[in-house]
Amino acid sequence: MPLLKIDKLSKSFGGLKAVSNLNIEINDGELIGLIGPNGAGKTTVFNLLTGVYEPTEGSVKFQSKDMRGLKPYQVTQSGMARTFQNIRLFSDLTVIENVKIAYHQRSSYSTLSAFLRLPSYYAGEEEMQRKAMELLKIFNLEDKAEEVAKNLPYGEQRRLEIARALGTEPKLLLLDEPAAGMNPQETHDLMNLIRWIRQQFNLAILLIEHDMSLVMGVCERIYVLDYGMIIAQGTPDEIKNNPKVIEAYLGEEVV
Ligand SMILES: Nc1ncnc2c1ncn2[C@@H]1O[C@H](COP(=O)(O)OP(=O)(O)OP(=O)(O)O)[C@@H](O)[C@H]1O
Numbered sequence: 335m336p337l338l339k340i341d342k343l344s345k346s347f348g349g350l351k352a353v354s355n356l357n358i359e360i361n362d363g364e365l366i367g368l369i370g371p372n373g374a375g376k377t378t379v380f381n382l383l384t385g386v387y388e389p390t391e392g393s394v395k396f397q398s399k400d401m402r403g404l405k406p407y408q409v410t411q412s413g414m415a416r417t418f419q420n421i422r423l424f425s426d427l428t429v430i431e432n433v434k435i436a437y438h439q440r441s442s443y444s445t446l447s448a449f450l451r452l453p454s455y456y457a458g459e460e461e462m463q464r465k466a467m468e469l470l471k472i473f474n475l476e477d478k479a480e481e482v483a484k485n486l487p488y489g490e491q492r493r494l495e496i497a498r499a500l501g502t503e504p505k506l507l508l509l510d511e512p513a514a515g516m517n518p519q520e521t522h523d524l525m526n527l528i529r530w531i532r533q534q535f536n537l538a539i540l541l542i543e544h545d546m547s548l549v550m551g552v553c554e555r556i557y558v559l560d561y562g563m564i565i566a567q568g569t570p571d572e573i574k575n576n577p578k579v580i581e582a583y584l585g586e587e588v589v
Contacts, residue, residue, distance in 0.1 A: 343392035354562040370559035415504035425484035433466040436501025513545040
């Protein structure tokens, strides 16, 4: 069984079919791209996967489990984490608190032990602090641990958002335009980071991105959406040379 199986998924908003008859499969550890013009339906796919929207039709199976009706926090607990096109951090909390919240979503100690401040609560807290610091080190943010998130430069906020998503220990990470607003050097560093994360954390990644150097550089397979429908899928080379994709999205200059 694939890690994720999207089967004939559709979503309508009134008369608009934002996603139409979508079929996608992702296996363990794959790095997959989802590209297409503005308004093609890419973020809607993420919202369908993460329980923000209910599908109009079709199904999503993740680790063989039917995801229908799950709330976003239940989707996170089941092992799928995401970042957002417009960064969504807890902007008034510190950097480390942002990551610890993610671990709390997965915490092993009970609410009762937290309430009663039992030893298991303190052990859990210490463990979380340690793990959160480790993550911050990986993302080169350990010196910023006690800074308020909103005071970080843009590129660091993006990295923190990815770190926080990883704190929930996902098997599938959904990245929505992680390179948006980054300069070429930051985008290049992000490319290496994405590759490294996949290996280090042993997870699959589904990446929405308009920066073609990033998508073509890291993805093994790419799905192309246009008007809510998949118009092509294949390796980066196949996608670059697909006439339908060139016409709908890439233009002549990429070829
Ligand atoms: N909650 C909503 N209500 C009504 N229409 C919506 C809603 N969410 C998305 N849409 C519409 O669905 C279509 C797909 O939008 P979506 O944001 O998924 O596209 P996208 O491919 O992510 O675009 P972009 O690359 O610009 O982020 C658009 O026409 C959008 O206006």
